[in-house]
Amino acid sequence: MHDEKTANGISLRGDVTMEPTEKYLRVQDAANMDAKPFNSNPDPVGAVLPQIRSAVPSTSNSIGAPAGTSSADNAQLNPRYGPESMTERTEQAKPRILPHAKEASQSKMPIGHIPSVKQERISIVVSGNVRRFIFTSVLPQERLRLSNIIERLGGIADPGELNDDCTHLICGKLIRGSKLMGCIASGKWVVAADYVDRSLDAGTWLSETDFEVGSPSRLSATNLSERELKLAQACRRWRIKLANTDPSKRVGAFHKWRCLLYCSDEKAAGLIPMLKSGGAEVVVRKNGEGAPLTFRPTHAVVCSCNMWNMEELEELVSIGAKVFHLDYISKFLLDEHVDESASYHTDYKKYLQKHGK
Template sequence: MATGDSQDDVQYVRTLSKQSTAKNVTTEENNNCSEEKDLQTIFENLTTADETEMEEDVSVLLKFRPVDALFSDLTFQLVGSMDADLISLTTYLIESNGGRVVSNGAKYKVTTPVVHAELLPDDPIGQAVVINTFWIEDCIDEDCLVEIEIYHQPIKFQNCQIFAGCVVSFSGIQGRLRDFLQYLVDHLGGKQQQFFSRKMVEAKDVYPSTHLVCPKAEGRKYEKAVKWGVPVVNAEWIIASATSSTRLKETDFGIFRPPGDPAETLSAPTSFSSITFDAPTPVQMGQPTIPVILPVLTDSASEGFLLQTSHGTPPCLPDAVSRISQRPNASQRLNESKRPNASRYSGHSFRIMFSGMSQEDRDSCVQIIEVLGGIAIDGKHYDSTCTHLVVAKLECNDKLMTSIAAGKWIVHPGWIAKSEQTYHFVDERIFEWGNPTSNDSISKEEARISAAAYYWRTIRNRGLSTGPFQGIKAVLYLRKKNDAFQQLIEAGGGEVIAPELALENGKTNLCVLDSREINKIKLRLYVSKGIYCVPPNYLRDLILAKDNKCQWAECVLPEFLPFLDTIPSTHI
């Protein structure tokens, strides 16, 4: 392929992807917020790629789809290199949402995110819109026909080993764009991993990272990449390389700090030079030499630096958190100050988690907590041993909802700031979300969540209930996050039954089911056992409903509605 053609390809990709990239990136400091958003997404927008043979019940259920379904009056043609299982699944997703799959003359041509050029020839008429399966999933998730972004368009390739030898890690790139980039790397000869590592860690199947993909010159992984000499590139490097079927030079897609940045003490490798995308830079073809830093075994634990990627959108942090992060000597001041005598708030019984806070703010809070004698639990997932969750912004993520269901203290970051000032843990009540003594200026949705947090803490502490899921014995049919949902149900006083025992033990009363996993079960069997099938967001609604129980008939999946007449209506 000529260099001029490659330049055109790169410029075309840059033009298409600038806006998409901007909408899908976040800063590294807020990466730890990101995994916490997963449960909210799953509650409302579960997607699936489980390829199992659909049972006869599915064809019956399709007859009940609404007239104004998502893909009503739209036709789709499946093309390219889709295997039989993917064709079966994609057909089901389209038809269960009102669309029709045809052999020709369709409005949309659907294929995989990457497809060999010979399997997807150009349309001479150009009437069909060519999209990949991600667009189908996103439309279903958003319940509307979403705008076609760069990551919804299939990339035609000729070389399936473009990224051979590359181990790619990501930072600050989220959502469907991240899924798309990972798919490209995996299917074009490379390996993508959630860790950014300097060394081989066989126990965790972690390899030394050869590339870091991120949107900005900031964050811990960026600092380490520069220190270790690992190339740091933007998302366009992957897309442009895939589009041109050649691995392009990293230097043309590098991420650098602005000149004069105070953090420039860690200088970039000399082989990198600053570029601007306002004026296209000529692209040199060929296989670049990748500087790979070999692991150096030392006595320092930091030499094995291993960062796990997290996801999310940075929330607006309260002033209290900002004040904490601006106190670099907070722990030193606390250590040097004379503290009051120990009391209930002396710290020994405090095990504290965080949600919706940047890593910098968490680090500051951890210092204060440890000096006060508490224990900071700085993981991304819920820990049942915690006593408090410090939340900067209320959102329905797994850590927050599980903490609420378990009756934990849900408090503002101001609690940490005030405790720092008084040199001991102060009374939580005036900093508790939802507490009548706390004067909050919050949105309507935040008010619902905070009210539930206060309700379940007080009810459970008084021994009046074991939680919002008391009496529930549920079986789960979810493609992912089964562990998170099981933890949620058990934290709220419920019980999770193994699928193989659900129909036999006579105790199961609930099936939490993603509608796109419906081909895994026979609804009539569940009806005959008195088991109601509800979507995952029923669990969220039950937490937020507090003492107002949710009617079964108002909560079941649409596919379950035809069977309601054959099963008694009841409450949980």
């Protein structure tokens, strides 16, 4: 015979456990055999549930909790139903308040009246002449900023090296580099960075005159070193000089030069773009290349080259070429009145003196 145990007034036999709800339903079934049929109730579940809730002992406060446990025990056994967890879930369910809305509520300002960010509209007028810019001595971040503005104004920002297509050079610090010297030799506009900014303010490209690095108004307002001053003045001088010719026949500062370079490849890499941009034809003297009697140069520039010797000198003199030190090229561009004989190569000068030329 099975042992009987009592839990919350419910009789349990053996290993068969009778839940409170099950017991109640069985008792109700026995007591209501002659009552109105169960299915006649239009909402059988709604009719039975209140009776079930009243019959379930009050000591069992959570679904699935063991009989005889208190609400505190329930919270330990199943934290999801504890008061602390309910507080946490309530806090988590609070809606997020955006910073600007929070500030508005603290200041008693209606959300709908929060001032919007002012957006400035600039009308851009694109001119027919496309400006193509290159850069020198400009930091990468500043170059990117200026490039975006140039494109907005209908221009082209070229991140590359000096080329025939560029029309303007944006110059930061005035340094005697190949880009700056090449633009001087070709008479291109050399302007400061504020030319782009002021043009954006105006919504169209302004005249470059007041923004040219060598303009009188800018020179009087800046404190330049002697070298920087010569560079700035040369930019304006050569631009005006070369612009006075017919644009279709415009030539550079080295027009009709046939230049033979006696120098290393590294040195030639900086000279060739500058000379070509000024209209010169250039050849570097090497074995089997640039022989004086073949190339027939008008100018020879000697720096350091194992090809240089007296035989080369005699051939150059025989075809009427002049031989210079390397610094003659920069002097030719930067000095308003240049004495070319002062830059003659030493060997060439001695040869002329020896032969009475």
